Amino acid sequence: MNTLLIGRLNTHFLEKFGDRPLLVFSPGRINIIGEHTDYNNGFVFPAAIDKGIVAASQKSEVKVSKVIALDLNEAFEFSLQNIHPIKNGNWKNYVLGVIAEIQKTGRQLGNFNLIFGGDIPKGAGLSSSAALENSIVFSLNILFDLDLTKNEMIHISQLAEHNYVGVKCGIMDQYASMYGQKNKGMLLDCKTLVATQIPINFTNHELLLINTNVKHSLAESAYNNRREVCENVAALLNIDSLRDATEINLNSIRDQISEEDFQKPLYVIQENNRVQNAFQALKKGDIATLGNLIYESHHGLENQYMVSCDELNFLVNQAKKHPQVIGSRMMGGGFGGCTLNIIEKTFVHTFKEKMLEEFNKNFHTTCSFYTVELSEGTHVIQQ
Template sequence: MELLHKVKRNYKAQFSDDPIMVKASGRINLIGEHVDYNDGFVFPAAIDKGIIVAIGRNEDSCCYATALDFEETYRFGLDEVSKQNNGGWRNYLLGIIHELQKRFLPLGNFNMVFAGDIPAGSGLSSSAALENSIVFAINTLFDLGLCREEMVKISQKAEHEFVGVQCGIMDQYASMFGKKDNFLLLDCKSLDVVSYEADFDSHELVLINTNVQHTLSDSAYNDRRNVCEKISSMLGKKALRNVSEEELTTLSGKITLADYQKAQFVIQEIQRTQRAAICLENKDMAGLGNLLFSSHEGLSKEYQVSCDELDFLVDMAREDNGVIGARMMGGGFGGCTINLVKKGEGQNYIEKVEMAYKNKFGVTCSVYHVSISDGTYLLNE
């Protein structure tokens, strides 16, 4: 693994000792977008792209963390952990440490080097992978005894408090618990999960990156969550997971049409996700593809988290006989589409899309073929 050797080589060049090595995976989500913070069902899988961390103890009076991708090193003391203005990657690290300190866990000073191969802003959860890699590495180094579920919740809380994104649990969970060659139907209320083999019969998944980077804390992500919580509260429910479309109609005229449509999307997306699991299990690829297209239509028109570039790619997919389903993936406002493409048709479709996208927007899109992998784990060379 080139990335593994790069991280370890840089760590040893700086600190000499042999580090603990951890990898946390990015994730894709087949369907079930913006429903995790509504206690809904999501259908993610970990992928072979991720973040690798090298970590070791030191006897200094402070900690050192190097982000190779940014060519930056940060020196800080454990007694001065606080959210940084425009802190970028530092706030992910500091947020994790802050959560561990709140639990009065015995931390010591450490050296850390990390890097990743997840394209930033692509909707493949580089942030969750970074959080999970850090908390898993620190937990291992200092033998803190945290279970994976506790680490997932620490990662999520760090993103809430230090990064400013009120995310649901899906990204951190998929990155931590991912299972090779399987999608996870995750109930975000109970955290119960059922694995489904990632077998698309005579089709394959292709990701196309708009190369429009989303920044969730700068987008309307938190506003969407606030709308959902407001409507749930008006109906006396904890989350939209517990609201039916019939119950939602009682609010017609009492809330804006835009807010009504956002809630309607969430309710329908939860239903689509459960149906998608049945389609995958039964090898009903046509049914699954239709659900993907319907999901994007709702994300674009009702939830309003798409953008021109994402809509353009999905529209092209609709018009191509080699593609049976596509939608935007991730928080929105940029990032990737996920496409269900007939095997043997992929290359022709990709070439067509690349040319049309460049002609339309004047920039290139990027195409990824990813493998479904395990989540977060210790690396052994």
């Protein structure tokens, strides 16, 4: 956890408001395998990480609430009696959305001051939005004794994103950020919200994220389009979601849909199977099989679901050239962001040098590297 960030928030809050704040840490997340399966009620394999959002908060006696985004040096005052989305509100809508969803439950909030900051790299696909939402709902739950369960809190976070930000996200990001356990990943069933935690110790390997530092503009419209295709195919199959589909089911309607619209749900069905196989491989300590499944996942994201991009494909193809990298794939919504790599610890330095050189040669820009540790979920660090 970032002690410098915690110190900055503590100091800033004391200077600004004169109170010792409640401090809450809410982590970002990685997803080892299981991409675009969560909103299809499928299986995912995420883990909370040691980078995240820290929120400093306290009740206020004045008639408005104030939230400060420390990293952006932006402040926002509002009345709890007049909560609504703001056009081009960016981070403010995440805050307002959480407040609105709490108010819908009939619980009473009082005015508060809150300052947040984070160390999640921007645009890396590590779910800074879910970390922010969770940090706010978790803080307000404590400040105002709202008696919300963790499950209620993650649904408030998810609905805030749906209704105030306009992104119809699944539940994985909020769940992983809230329920993460140190040095563990989780097999999460997004239909039942039952998760099985499993220790992750790669021994001689480690997780390395490589950020393309690009975000292609297709991302949001493409995400909504793919969700729509999946829902339409589920309706054709007369099932609630693709979670309940098999390849045999899907083949029965192949002549009713385009080839492109066939490949997308086929990817989802196959990815659900890969997630469960990856969990079994990890239980046995078989990281070679896990690595192969991760490569297969990327192939499906690139060629069937079509959410990858040249930069991501380049990084994965370069990784394949090195036997010390046992698995690599794009992670997150797609069209930019990071690849996740499982790599021999002794090869990390050499690999970084090679990737920097090759990436720069091909795209005339630089990529960034992050090593992450698996972290505890959203929790209080100072009360």
